[in-house]
Amino acid sequence: MKILIFAETDENGNFKKDALEIASYASQVSSENGGSLIALSFNASEPERLSNYGVQKTINAKNQELNNFDPEIYSNCISEIFKSENCDLLVLSSSSNSKYIGGILSVKIDAGYVTNVISKPTMGDRISVQRNTFTNKAFENVEIMKSKVILAISKNSYGLKENQINSEAIETNFNISESRNKVKSVEKTSNKVTIADADIVVSGGRGLKGPENWHLIENLADILGGATACSKPVSDLGWRPHSEHVGQTGKPVSSNLYIAIGISGAIQHLAGVNSSKVKVVINTDPEAPFFKAADYGIVGDAFEVVPRLIDKLKEFKSSNG
């Protein structure tokens, strides 16, 4: 079996954590099933770095046009390599950009495409995988009926596994035609870590009473190096930007640690955050449904507990480097 991963880089050309995770995943699949593993990257600054995660060959395209994401250009380049390298399986991450092109790619290479994958494939006559469905309320076992396969791996479902091997990095250059979309400008809401990339997410609900109290959430997120998020009513009320709304109808969260402060834990909220590994709730009401979904909980007033937590975390951080 020949596996291709699309390894995304950030604006500085460094591999994203998602890229290292899918490399770890694909390397395990490849070694269990006797195959080879190729990565495709665009303008990566250190393409050879993927050899630490079991990638045998990295094809790094050097094209100015690939610096900014474009669905047509990216999907054309990826399907070109998939075909010319005779690959059987394409592994993608669940980043916004990879999800954008997944459907397009599945048509271009006539593949069976499965998203939100949380297991390694089981091989038989046909490949099967397990995925998250019904917004984390169930798992689905899916069999792929085509010979070519695309799997989009759910973030943090596999983790990073180093596996240093000898590998080669090849430079390539695509012939790129014009795209129908023109990017005019990019507006970044902040330079802080995003909800999608964060290992720790600190989230506030209506229990915080108003936007003027959000320094509690921000300070806690800062000291943890985490992202800030909020419940739906908080963004509907305009206390926080929509981009922070998490849950079934907002952004999904699958961080290592999710801290919910003044959030009741409605079913729609929990659905979107349930795939986080460790959940902490801080709420005055011991009956709040979030306590049934959390690993750790404090029954208490956020306005007292959070400042205390920030102080103690400062002490913890200074003694744990």
Add this chain to the structure above:
Amino acid sequence: MKILVCISHVPDTTSKINFTENNSKFDKSGVQFVINPNDEFGLTRAIWFKEKNNATIDVINVGLQDTESTLRKALAIGADRAVRINHDPKDGLSVAKHISDYIKLNSYDLIIAGRESIDYNGGMVPGMISAFTDINFIDKCIDLKISGNNVEASREIEGGKENISTHLPLIIGGQKGLVEESDLRIPNMRGIMMARKKELLVIDSDEDYFATHSKDFEKPQPKGEVTIVQADEVEKLIDLLHNEAKAL
């Protein structure tokens, strides 16, 4: 401007998720179905185009007769005509290919789908339609302005947004931001009465397109008890997160 809005018929967000037939099928009994929230934002944006730019709106669903209640709701909110491809879709490809076949026979300027449906969370239908029909695609679209053939759109990216200019025809994967929650319309009596008279076209299909087969479903293990820490002992929480959960 002719708009097609793809409508997914999904269980209400508060539904209990259970399975029948040896865990191979979603159990619809007692479940309330609604317009997929991401599609509803798109439908509302389409209604604005109808009110301000004289657009006409068709809505489409690939499904069996039970999805007609949801299509009627879309008509009551303001769509002009509904199309149901009479087919029980097996996966995202099956939905996308049927809709693409329909689009090829009936040209549209703008096709609005949701970026993802909240039942199976495939998130693949709009991208596939774009590839099948060779229509330009913007995913996670949170702002859309059209004048003549020119489109100014924004899409959500990690940590911000990207402003894009392009042209019709276009397909988008919509979500909140296209309109706000408070802009969503609740069907009124007049809308419901009018919806009964609007056309709901049923097109039969024997085409069996699919790329994946759903074998069965499992439900997550029930969670263990929460560990409660006293409000005046936050250092204990830090200790547990560090040493037990390894999350700090």
